[in-house]
Amino acid sequence: MEKNLCSYETLYVVNGNLPEEEIKAAVAKFSALISDNGTIESVNEWGKRRLAYPINYINDGYYVLVSFKSEPS
Numbered sequence: 001m002e003k004n005l006c007s008y009e010t011l012y013v014v015n016g017n018l019p020e021e022e023i024k025a026a027v028a029k030f031s032a033l034i035s036d037n038g039t040i041e042s043v044n045e046w047g048k049r050r051l052a053y054p055i056n057y058i059n060d061g062y063y064v065l066v067s068f069k070s071e072p073s
Helices: 020-037
Strands: 006-015 038-055 058-070
Touching: 006 020, 006 038, 020 038, 020 058
Parallel strands: none
Antiparallel strands: 006 058, 038 058
């Protein structure tokens, strides 16, 4: 039976106040999680940007956009 793969995009934000090494580790962790359950097409790191409004007193975030294919389940 043929696998039914769908295309997805996920945009996530990592705390921008973390050191660069921890940000890279978080990006690698989430990329590994996605690749374990699908096929990553691209990882586009937008970098550090100001949030529209503070979340828990944090004003900056590190944005990452991941495009991947996976089964709907």
